[in-house]
Amino acid sequence: MGRRCGATPFMVLLASFSTLLHRYTGQEDLVLGIPVSGRGPVETEKLIGVFINTLPFRIDLSGDSTFIDLLQRTRETCVGAYAHQDLPFEKIVEHMKPARDPGRSPLFQAMLNVKNLPDTPYDGTDLLIEEIELPTRVALFDLTLELVKNGETFAGSLIYNKDIFDESTVLRMTGHFRTLLEGAVANPEESLSRLPLLTPAERRRLLVEWNDTRTDYPKDACIHHLFEAQAERTPDAVAVVSEDRRLTYRELNARANQLAHYLRRRGVGPDVLVGICMERSLEMVVGLLGILKAGGAYVPLDPTYPKERLEFMLRDANPAVLLTQSALQQKVPLEAAEIVKLDADWAAGPVEGKAVGSPLTNPAAVNLAYVIFTSGSTGSPKGVQVAHRSVVNFLTSMKQILGVTEQDVFSAIATISFDISVLEIFLPLSIGAKLVLLNRDTATDGPLLCGAIDKFNPTVIQATPSTWQLLLEAGWKNKKTMALCGGESLPQELLAGLLECAGRAWNLYGPTETTIHSTCCASLNYDGPISIGRPIANTRIYLLDSHLQPVPIGVTGELYIGGDGLARGYLNRPRLTQERFVPDCFRAASGARMYRTGDLARYRPDGNIEFLGRIDHQVKIRGFRIELGEIESTLGQHHSIRHAAVVAREDAPGDKRLVAYVVPRPGATAFAAGELRRFLQQKLPDYMIPAVFIALDAMPLAPAGKGDRHALPAPDRARPQLEKSYATPRTPIEEALAGIWTRVLGLDEIG
Structure with a gap:
């Protein structure tokens, strides 16, 4: 040669x-x-x-x-x-x-x-x-x-x-x-x-042996079928608790059936979308089950989202019916689909008067269960369509992996707009366990959350690392609790705290597009990099290079996921679906697909997977998946901004935050961080609002002429963005308080 x-x-x-x-x-x-x-x-x-x-x-x-x-x-x-x-x-x-x-x-x-x-x-x-x-x-x-x-x-x-x-x-x-x-x-x-x-x-080990996850599960069942079977077995057991209210499995099933009959009369059936904009409550669980029993798929709409974002989601999903509560009606656009207020309309009779028996619907396992919107890189959120079969496979697998039973008590902390809520709500209801709903204020306040957990004594808690940090800082400890951690990367220091305070800790990984969690690892120690484990049942993991060739053990590759957990695709986005859900070139089965996650990972010699970060500009903050491009695109809509770049920085360990860098347009008025923050709050949810805004004369460029994000400066501790002039502390008490907040926030001046 x-x-x-x-x-x-x-x-x-x-x-x-x-x-x-x-x-x-x-x-x-x-x-x-x-x-x-x-x-x-x-x-x-x-x-x-x-x-x-x-x-x-x-x-x-x-x-x-x-x-x-x-x-x-x-x-x-x-x-x-x-x-x-x-x-x-x-x-x-x-x-x-x-x-x-x-x-x-x-x-x-x-x-x-x-x-x-x-x-x-x-x-x-x-x-x-x-x-x-x-x-x-x-x-x-x-x-x-x-x-x-x-x-x-x-x-x-x-x-x-x-x-x-x-x-x-x-x-x-x-x-x-x-x-x-x-x-x-x-x-x-x-x-x-x-x-x-x-x-x-090696090739056989990577592609076949470590992906041999075939496990039987009820492939033809829907989510509500699992609940209905459990309601038959334990009708008088407590199903769900919200503050001082509770429902048994019989009562919850009856109410969900009444709502399902009502929705069926309004045209809800297989693959028909139904919006649900509700606070965490018994009515919310009734709403979710009622939609599924009617054959429809629920579209969660977080009431804390800006009105403009909710309007976009409603236009994109075009639901036949929208379930809400009286107190939230002002959040819902008037031109939305038929609105049903579960609290007021139930008492008025239209819903309560319906039959309590199961409706004669025939949704199939391939029909949609829900559509959850996630951040989109083009400036608009995108809806992920997930079918019943994918969720049933997930629930069956998690029941076997975690070893949970009807004796367990689950706490529900996450908003239903976050897909990990599917585990919190439907896993306990499918096995006869008790579900405890915690309201939004409690779920976001460490001491309140700690007190609620001590009151209800759940045996299984799922939360993001950010929420677990709140709990540990509030002094929570219960060696009888199983701690499930997912939604974002698990820091070693936090894992050490969980292993000390909880009975057992699990690290869970997976994007919304592959149904909640695709891998899991029982964390027994925190010596060395933390693993995301191995694939769950009927799930395949591939670590591939840019030419879709498997990379060797220990070599970084992009993580692709195949198997029964794959979503149908993105709502109304056929081109994006084709880009992200690609043919599975390692399977002979016709139509087999795999999802390109954009995550980087590598195999360890024992077959466990180590997560290494993102291949693009997508990040996770407090468990929420954020496309930085969406924030940048929205910032670019402001009349004074010429260029914008947003990065996730962790200048202090455990303090990950969004920092926006903006280049003003020529002739623009003086840079005002507060104005930009208020502008974004009208268009984006709170978790997507940068904590810091920094004005630049120009974006730093790499030698090739592309933007160099690594050269963006660290935020100044002196807080140049104050809208009001700095006022020094005047009394000893003010000085003491300012000193405390200076240390907590890592800033030089607190007025």
Whole structure:
């Protein structure tokens, strides 16, 4: 192969090693260090001494070319570099002026060293010289591949930085290098992304063995069927509690049936959407079950959302009926669908007078159960359509994994606009457990939440890390409680607190598009990075590179999810659905799909998955998934803003917040953070309002001309955004209070 391109064995090895690093890192522009003898002039051949110089070779791997094309480019790179091999490396560094890091080599962190030594020791007139292998104790670079030509073969070793790699990773890497070389020689016309990297055994482990999650569940059942079966088994058991009110399973079933009959008369049936804008209450649970029993799918509308956002969601969903409460009617646009106030209309008779038996509806498991709106990158939220079968699979799997029974008590903390509420509400109602609803004020106040939990004594609590932090800071502790943590990344410090205060802690992961949680891990310790575990029942996880090829164990890839939990797609967004829900190329079944999460993760050797962050600009704050692009797009609608960038910063551990950077339009009036905040509050929910606004003359740019988010400045502790002038504390009590808030908020001045 090398001869065909006029390439030396070294050039073939350099192209192969570059391809390996490219496949491991995803980088298309690599710089490798190559040592050269420095004995170009004939006069230096017989001199004793060290003339070695190091050349940085820049390898272009863009465009997913074939290996033979890469080899030709590598040959040109080598020829060009060797023409300047006498230029000292120090001079190159001096000219380039790279950012220096005492712990890393400048310009490159990986080296290829191919030694071409004579087969017999050098025999001089008076000297006998031979090579003596010395043990390597210090890795000069992150990774060095050393190869020695031995006849027609090469022997070699990988020298690695133990702070970055472990032995098992490097051993796997050597196997992948060999597999890659064999594939390149066998098929040099193959594209770099398609060259084999994994051994057959590794590929089977990643794609088949670790995805063998097939489990039986009632595939033809709907969510309300699980509840109805439980109501038959334990009719007099308490189903749901809200403050001082409660309903048994018989009472809840009867009321839900009455509402279902009422909704059926108003045209609600399979795949018909019904809005529900209600505070957490017994009526809300009746509303959810009534919609499902009528065959419809519920669309939760959070009453705290701005009116403009609610109007968009209603226009997009176009529900046939909207369930609400009298106190919330002013939040609902007047032109909305037929409005039913469950508190007032129930007492007035139209609903209460309906039959208490189950309606004769026939929704199928493939029909929709709910449509939940999540943040959208284009400036508008998008509705995720989830069918009954996906939820039933999830509930059945969580019952088995968690080991919950009818003796358990679940607390419901999340708003129904957040999909983790599906677990809180329907898992207990499907197994005969008790559901305790906590109102919004209680759920967002640490001491109040702690008091409510002590009062009702739930055995299972699901919350986001932000809510768990509130509880722990309020002094909560109960070793009989199972703590479920999901919605955003679980910090190690918080896990340590949960393991100390709760009986058991679970870390749960999953996007709305794959039905609540797709993986789970029983956290037994917090030593090292926290795992999101393995897939739940009938769920497949793939970690893939940008060309949809599985990445090796320990290598970062984008997380794709397949299986029975996949949503139908996005409401009224066929193009976006096609972009995010792609064909499952690892399944032979017709129509099999997988969801592209945009999350980065890697496999551990034991098959558990480690979450590493986002591939794009989507973040989670207090458990809410936020598309930063939506905030940026909304900011751009303000008449004074020319450019906007929003990032999630964690300048203090555990304090993740949104920071907005804005460039005013020429001639705009003085920058006013308060005005921008009020503008956003009319269009976005509270959790999407940046905590800090910073004015810039221009956005920082990367060398390629793109915006450089990493160069955005940290917020100033001096609070330049105050709308009123700073007033110093006047009394000792004010000084003490200001000092407390200065420490809590991390600011220099509190007036």
